[in-house]
Amino acid sequence: METVLSGIRSTGNLHLGNYFGAVRNFVKMQHEYNCYFFIADLHSLTTHPKPENLHDNIRKVLSEYIACGIDPEVATIYIQSDVPEISQLYLLLNMNAYIGELERTTTFKEKIRKQPENVNAGLLTYPVLMCADIIIHNANKVPVGKDQEQNLEMARKFAKRFNHIYNVDYFTLPEPFNFGSDLVKVPGLDGTGKMGKSEGNGIYLIDEPSVIRKKVMRAVTDAGPEQPNSTKPEPVQNLFYLLELMSEPDTVAHFEQAYNDCSIRYGDLKKQLAEDIIQFTTPYRERILEIYNDSEYLSKVVKNGANRARESASKTLREVREIIGYKSF
Numbered sequence: 001m002e003t004v005l006s007g008i009r010s011t012g013n014l015h016l017g018n019y020f021g022a023v024r025n026f027v028k029m030q031h032e033y034n035c036y037f038f039i040a041d042l043h044s045l046t047t048h049p050k051p052e053n054l055h056d057n058i059r060k061v062l063s064e065y066i067a068c069g070i071d072p073e074v075a076t077i078y079i080q081s082d083v084p085e086i087s088q089l090y091l092l093l094n095m096n097a098y099i100g101e102l103e104r105t106t107t108f109k110e111k112i113r114k115q116p117e118n119v120n121a122g123l124l125t126y127p128v129l130m131c132a133d134i135i136i137h138n139a140n141k142v143p144v145g146k147d148q149e150q151n152l153e154m155a156r157k158f159a160k161r162f163n164h165i166y167n168v169d170y171f172t173l174p175e176p177f178n179f180g181s182d183l184v185k186v187p188g189l190d191g192t193g194k195m196g197k198s199e200g201n202g203i204y205l206i207d208e209p210s211v212i213r214k215k216v217m218r219a220v221t222d223a224g225p226e227q228p229n230s231t232k233p234e235p236v237q238n239l240f241y242l243l244e245l246m247s248e249p250d251t252v253a254h255f256e257q258a259y260n261d262c263s264i265r266y267g268d269l270k271k272q273l274a275e276d277i278i279q280f281t282t283p284y285r286e287r288i289l290e291i292y293n294d295s296e297y298l299s300k301v302v303k304n305g306a307n308r309a310r311e312s313a314s315k316t317l318r319e320v321r322e323i324i325g326y327k328s329f
C-alpha cells in the first residue's frame with residue numbers, strides 16, 4: 001500500500017478553510033493509504049513559541065484533528081518531537097544540504113522578511129527537517145498546499161542526492177498529492193480572497209455560536225442587485241459559495257431565486273448561513289472539547305502513535321547508518 005504523510009502546524013485552530021481544503025481529505029485518505037499524520041512541533045520552534053504555550057498548542061491541534069475524524073487506530077498520528085530518529089536523520093541529511101540552495105528557498109526568504117530579528121539556522125534548514133519527516137517513513141505521497149510545493153521539491157532533491165551519493169536506490173522520491181479532484185478554496189467573508197489564519201477572517205470549528213453569528217453578520221455585501229439575473233460581485237459570490245458548502249440545496253435555491261428577482265435581503269441570507277454553520281460546527285466543537293479534556297485518552301493516543309512511528313523510523317535510520325558506513329563494534 002502507498003504511504004501518505006503530512007505534517008500539521010501546531011499553531012492556531014482549524015477554520016472552515018482548513019477543514020474543507022485539507023482535513024476532510026485526510027479523513028478519507030486514511031482508509032485507502034498507509035497514513036502518517038504528525039504535529040510538527042520541532043518546526044514550530046523556528047518562531048520561538050513560549051514554553052507555557054507549546055504543550056497546549058499541540059494538545060489543541062491533536063484534539064481537533066481527532067475530532068474531525070482522523071482515527072488513531074487507523075492512521076498513525078504522532079508528535080514529531082516524540083520520534084528522535086527524525087532529528088537524527090535531519091542531522092545526517094544536513095551534511096548534504098548546501099547553504100546556497102537553502103538560502104534561495106522562497107519560504108526562507110519570506111521568513112527572514114517577516115522575522116528579521118530571528119533569522120535562526122533552524123529556519124534555514126527547515127526543508128531538511130521536512131525532508132527527514134517524509135523520507136523516514138519512505139512516504140511517496142505528500143498532501144500539501146501550494147505554499148509548501150518548494151519545500152517538497154527540496155525534499156525530493158535531498159532524497160535523490162542521498163541515493164546518488166551512496167549509489168543506492170533507497171529513498172522513494174516523495175510527490176505532492178491531491179486526494180480526489182475536488183480542490184476547494186473556501187473564501188473569507190471580508191469581501192475578497194480566501195479564508196485564512198493570517199488573513200484574520202477565519203470561522204473556526206471551535207467558535208461558539210454567538211461568535212459565528214457575529215462573524216457572519218459582519219460579512220461584506222453590496223446594496224443588492226438592481227437588475228434581474230445580474231452577475232454577483234465577489235463579496236456576494238463568496239457568501240453564496242459558503243451557503244452552498246454549508247446549507248441544503250433548497251436553501252441555496254431559495255436565495256438564488258431571491259437574488260435573481262432582486263428581492264434578496266442579505267440579512268436573511270446571513271442569518272440562515274450562520275445557523276447552518278453552527279449546525280455543522282457544533283458537533284465538532286463538542287467533540288474537540290471532550291477529547292481535549294480527556295488526558296487519559298490523549299496520552300494513550302500519543303504513546304501508541306509514537307510507538308508506531310518509531311518502529312518505522314528506527315528501521316530507516318538503522319539502514320541509513322549502514323549505507324553511510326557506520327558499523328557496530
Ligand code: ADP
Pocket residue numbers: 009012015016017018019020021022144145146184185186187194195196197198
Ligand atoms: P491557515 O494558515 O490559514 O490556517 P494553512 O496555510 O496552514 O492555513 O493551511 C493548512 C491547510 O489548509 C493546507 O492544506 C491549505 O491548503 C488548507 N487551507 C487553508 N485555507 C484554506 C482555504 N481557505 N480553502 C481551502 N483550503 C485551505
Ligand code: TRP
Pocket residue numbers: 005006007008009040043129130133134142143144148151
Ligand atoms: N511545513 C509544513 C507547513 O508549514 C508542515 C510540515 C512539516 C510538513 N513537515 C512536513 C508537511 C512534512 C508535509 C510533510 O504546513
